[in-house]
Amino acid sequence: xxxxxxxxxxxxxxxxxxxxxxxxxxxxxxxxxxxxxxxxxxxxxxxxxxxxxxxxxxxxxxxxxxxxxxxxxxxxxxxxxxxxxxxxxxxxxxxxxxxxxxxxxxxxxxxxxxxxxxxxxxxxxxxxxxxxxxxxxxxxxxxxxxxxxxxxxxxxxxxxxxxxxxxxxxxxxxxxxxxxxxxxxxxxxxxxxxxxxxxxxxxxxxxxxxxxxxxxxxxxxxxxxxxxxxxxxxxxxxxxxxxxxxxxxxxxxxxxxxxxxxxxxxxxxxxxxxxxxxxxxxxxxxxxxxxxxxxxxxxxxxxxxxxxxxxxxxxxxxxxxxxxxxxxxx
Amino acid sequence: xxxxxxxxxxxxxxxxxxxxxxxxxxxxxxxxxxxxxxxxxxxxxxxxxxxxxxxxxxxxxxxxxxxxxxxxxxxxxxxxxxxxxxxxxxxxxxxxxxxxxxxxxxxxxxxxxxxxxxxxxxxxxxxxxxxxxxxxxxxxxxxxxxxxxxxxxxxxxxxxxxxxxxxxxxxxxxxxxxxxxxxxxxxxxxxxxxxxxxxxxxxxxxxxxxxxxxxxxxxxxxxxxxxxxxxxxx
Numbered sequence: 001x002x003x004x005x006x007x008x009x010x011x012x013x014x015x016x017x018x019x020x021x022x023x024x025x026x027x028x029x030x031x032x033x034x035x036x037x038x039x040x041x042x043x044x045x046x047x048x049x050x051x052x053x054x055x056x057x058x059x060x061x062x063x064x065x066x067x068x069x070x071x072x073x074x075x076x077x078x079x080x081x082x083x084x085x086x087x088x089x090x091x092x093x094x095x096x097x098x099x100x101x102x103x104x105x106x107x108x109x110x111x112x113x114x115x116x117x118x119x120x121x122x123x124x125x126x127x128x129x130x131x132x133x134x135x136x137x138x139x140x141x142x143x144x145x146x147x148x149x150x151x152x153x154x155x156x157x158x159x160x161x162x163x164x165x166x167x168x169x170x171x172x173x174x175x176x177x178x179x180x181x182x183x184x185x186x187x188x189x190x191x192x193x194x195x196x197x198x199x200x201x202x203x204x205x206x207x208x209x210x211x212x213x214x215x216x217x218x219x220x221x222x223x224x225x226x227x228x229x230x231x232x233x234x235x236x237x238x239x240x241x242x243x244x245x246x247x248x249x250x251x252x253x254x255x256x257x258x259x260x261x262x263x264x265x266x267x268x269x270x271x272x273x274x275x276x277x278x279x280x281x282x283x284x285x286x287x288x289x290x291x292x293x294x295x296x297x298x299x300x301x302x303x304x305x306x307x308x309x310x311x312x313x314x315x316x317x318x319x320x321x322x323x324x325x326x327x328x329x330x
Numbered sequence: 331x332x333x334x335x336x337x338x339x340x341x342x343x344x345x346x347x348x349x350x351x352x353x354x355x356x357x358x359x360x361x362x363x364x365x366x367x368x369x370x371x372x373x374x375x376x377x378x379x380x381x382x383x384x385x386x387x388x389x390x391x392x393x394x395x396x397x398x399x400x401x402x403x404x405x406x407x408x409x410x411x412x413x414x415x416x417x418x419x420x421x422x423x424x425x426x427x428x429x430x431x432x433x434x435x436x437x438x439x440x441x442x443x444x445x446x447x448x449x450x451x452x453x454x455x456x457x458x459x460x461x462x463x464x465x466x467x468x469x470x471x472x473x474x475x476x477x478x479x480x481x482x483x484x485x486x487x488x489x490x491x492x493x494x495x496x497x498x499x500x501x502x503x504x505x506x507x508x509x510x511x512x513x514x515x516x517x518x519x520x521x522x523x524x525x526x527x528x529x530x531x532x533x534x535x536x537x538x539x540x541x542x543x544x545x546x547x548x549x550x551x552x553x554x555x556x557x558x559x560x561x562x563x564x
Contacts, residue, residue: 001364001365003360003361003364004361004364004365007353007357007361008350108348108350108351109344109345109346109348110348110349110350112342112344112348113344113348113349113350113401114361114365116337116340116341116342117337117361117362117365117366117408118337118338118365118366118367118369118408119337119365119366120337
């Protein structure tokens, strides 16, 4: 069965391997100058010297801020391109590796050939799905290492790797997404019996689930923390700490409050001291910011939770697919 | 068919003999060896060599007849005791059809396996099958050993009779009357004694068509003896 799985899917596996190599080359080519610039401009040293305090003093020169902003704007395009490209990669595993596994057999009628050899459908399905899942995990693991290396200077320069769309493209979660997409493709292919239809369903439902989890579930893996700080002071929150500040306005959600604790509006504002008159007139003396956040220290914990969540759902979907193959396909 | 146990003893070739189009015949034989215990790889490769079917080209480049032969070679190498064929020759040209059925008949003679095959090609059935089941609107309409069916059906041709004529023993399956002549297909185990009838043997094709054309006639021949295998040939 392993021989057959390999023989049948070697083309797709080859494409995966070549894709990984090409991506690796691209990341190496763009990542090297980025890392060099990170060190050569002194940004690396500046951030190391500053350490990782929760609040930093507000100084006119801005500490590492100027260096960091220059670096971020210099590599803005690379970062944007990577974020857009990487959001699409995991779902490819579902569309091109997962969807055809059962659907193409049914389309070609070859299920009648292979399921009447001396191997039960269950073994056929388990061997194939386990093998392809392991290969996918290996590829996703290598991808994760490369991306981690590539994103590191950008993460540190922007202080932003925990927020929406950026958290999702690095760490271990892409592996969970890929496995989930693969399982989705297999199940959709078994139910619809059509590869193209299964690809469409995979694409749509993948992004629906991803969106729902990212927006409504992820912020609540653990209880949120609150942080308050004055609108104008000598210290401000450290912009290089990758806290996940959960935005949105509305009472109790985070925003600007007046001295009496009444909600004024959403978002955060910081007025450089001494507090300018328009800041006083708009919010009144004693107004403060309230942030609802997941602290940067929970980044890897959240990565792990989300990876396991998607991988767990993937396993359930794959078991569902095997059940469907056994019971519902004739 | 859930466990591997019955799967190993039953061979099945689906309609249009689906095979992985990008596999070579050699790889399909390897597949058979990897997925079946007791698979006779030698037998399959020998068959392909005798038929001069290349084992190193993707089967999608082979003709339909060659693909059917590849499928047959693989299923026979499983050494099944029961072989199920679903319209195995429906899409083949007449020559490929004859070659396929010859190969099948040869294996049946050598291996002594039971073959159940479905087909619309009645002439092929007559040549190949020992036992016939005609299904009409998902009901069994004719059932019996081919030799018995042919022996107990006669075509009678003679001067015109009334349609309700009752002068022969047995059942009238089909009747056809012109101005001067009547033609009857009857099922009877008795010899026809009336000398005004010309008695002809019936071909399997005529017999099946007569029954299929008259589903309401309800003339269902019972099994001549207990059914001992299946639908078709031994």
